[in-house]
Amino acid sequence: MCLAVLTALFCPNRLAAERLTEDVFRQYKSRVVQVRVIERSSGSKSGIGSGFFVSQDGHVVTNYHVIADIVNAPQSYRLEIILQDGSVLPAKLLDLDIVHDLALVFLDAETKSWFELSKADIRRGARVYSIGNPRDLGFHIVEGTFNGNIANSLYEKINFTGSLNPGMSGGPAITEQGEVIGVNVATQGNQLSFLVPVAFAERLLSRTLERGGPNPIRFSEQARQQLVANQDDYIKRLIASDHEKVALGRYSVPSSIGKSFRCWAQVDDSLEQQPYNSLSHYCSTQDNIYISRRLATGAVTFRHEFLESKEMNMFQFYTLYQAKLEHMAWNLSAKEEDVTSFDCHSDFIRISDGKFKAALCVRAYKKLEGLYDAVFVSAALNDSHSGLLSSLVMTGVSFENALKFSREFVGGISWEK
Template identity: 40%
Template sequence: MACMYRVLCLLFLLLPAAQALANSQSVYNTYKNRLVQIRIIDTESNAKSTLGSGFFVTADGLIVTNYHVVSRLVQRPEQYRAEFIISDGKDPLPAQLLAIDVVHDLALLRSGLRDTPYLRIRRGKVRKGTRLYSLGNPHDLGMTIVEGTYNGLIDDSLHRRIHLTGSLNPGMSGGPSIDEAGEVVGVNVATAGNQIGFLVPAEYVAQLIEAPPAELPSAQQLLARLSEQLLANQAEVTATLTANPIPAKQLGTYMVPDSLVPGLNCWGDSSNDDDLLYTETSYTCSSKHSIYISDSLVTGTIRYGHYYVSASDIGSTHFYAIMQQYFTNSGERGHREAVTPWECETRFVDNNGLPMKAALCLRAYHRIPGLYDLVLSAVSLNQETTALQTDLYLHGFDYDNITMLARRYLEAITWKKP
């Protein structure tokens, strides 16, 4: 009797896993004919250079994938072409790039096929904990289905992403994550490892396919559309950043900008090394996601750091030399094909009564007129052996907005007399 009881317990423990396996098999068998593998082919070698996944979204053969999967078609159309393989097919078929949404990392391809089975977009609200099925072709191993859990939108006011608890792997980018009814909840876009995945919300897919272009755009038209989208996005981000006063945080004897918008990752630390001649307390913030443009350029990010440095056993000359190292180590590199060299200007400024040395550096994007990156570095000069160093990095804003945001950031720094 006890033996029979143990056997029944074991069966009940295995039952949920068996049901999950049956659900996965059923979902895959039902919807696999909506899936494709995307291949970007180098025309010189006639070999694949990029692999991704995609899925049919209309009966006339339109395919959705990630922009980053097909970005080389936009950046170097003379060197690359696209092809796709349907899930049960062997021979690749040609595809043409029809539309892009670079901000949300989406692209729309025309396959030339007709009467294709396709996936519908889920329109209603998704409840946290909903079981999802992510489909794609990881590492060119064949179409795969991975179960995961919908965990809502991440806390990021700049870039909307769905948090998926599940294993996404390279090659699954552009594939769909669907519910049990086969409706698309999101598009696989990134992973942070350890069962942390990210999806592009399906609402942006709906927008992309709502009114697809009737004619194939030229390479120049695609670049122009990319520029328009990035300029519109930076205007929206700027409006978000300036909607409220900058929150302040005390760091030593200074008040500094805290999280500029909800959802930034902010961290603090302090030095406790007895060998150092000074102490440092730091506070840094950065956006969680970026906008991929090409292999040599990502944009749409905000990052900044404050460093409160104090010393008691050294003179002001030695302390100045230490702070000079902070001030000169705040630059950034960039790919020459994507951005111009930095152009910098250094000044001594009176920041609302706080004397500071500030350096402002700008660089432009070669192929996206009107967009700039900025680095602002500033150090306080009002105390002999105590100082604040602050560094601000902005990527992908127009000139007026980027300089206004830098000025607003600097003006938010004040000194509190002990």
């Protein structure tokens, strides 16, 4: 009794916050639903996520990755929505935004309570509540902090300092006043989570309402068109933006391009016993677009490694150099169901008066016509005791853009005699 009084006296904010969270949950939980993907032949669920009402008519926003099976294998899966009272209703997909990982689902039932989508006015540090059904354990509310948009990304994303868990994907993140600021989408652990800004959900809803019905184009084709348009857009943006450079030995190589890349330098200090030095520079966009359980795409990464040895003879050095090239890892995980084998073109090329061996390898996406994975590799051949290996990996780009961006990348390499 006494303790409770003391707590009330000295921690008024905490009590207020608890009451507020409770109020927020009670007030808005009926607008949040669970989205289930059901395998047709067995009738059992193959995936779960969350979603929320955005209109009186029964429009529900969720993540694309929650309902991706419906797009990739519509004949094998169907959608179900579970309301707060436990009632189960069939639902159908209306539209999707694969790039921002959003989908709009329609429930043929009116709802009394829904979120109006509009741009919320929010400042960094403001309290945000995320609602969803983590791991099918029932509806949860998670408190967190709005931390602005993340920098260094190809796509706009909100940094939400709160714990999102699998199953909460597609649920809303709201303010105390019930304004949606974003859609739960991903987490990197330790309270570092991401939200899709509400503007994209708003755009998805308004274009569906304007059209007045489902998109007449097949969903997989819609997804393909969105991916093609998106890579055109970001490759253009990357080429137009500022290119930073970094010096590696006698070479100057491309580093961060625009603000979308995160770069790291690496000195291999396990090599103290080895008769050579290695200096690496690695940059990546780290923006993967989820396509299916097997396939993610849309990332651009590149790496440079400068190797030098004063102790080795030139044959020894080139043995090492070749082994480094042969053991390069590309981090390309796509399987035979989704991509073809690589086709490669290789030759000697001249870059700023230096000799290089270069190869461009490209493979096509089988189900997403016009999209490719591309790897450009070059190895400098200007010195018998030092070398530079560069590689550029692009996933889910058009063939033209693969050529264009590789050319741009090569243009960023220079050499001083």
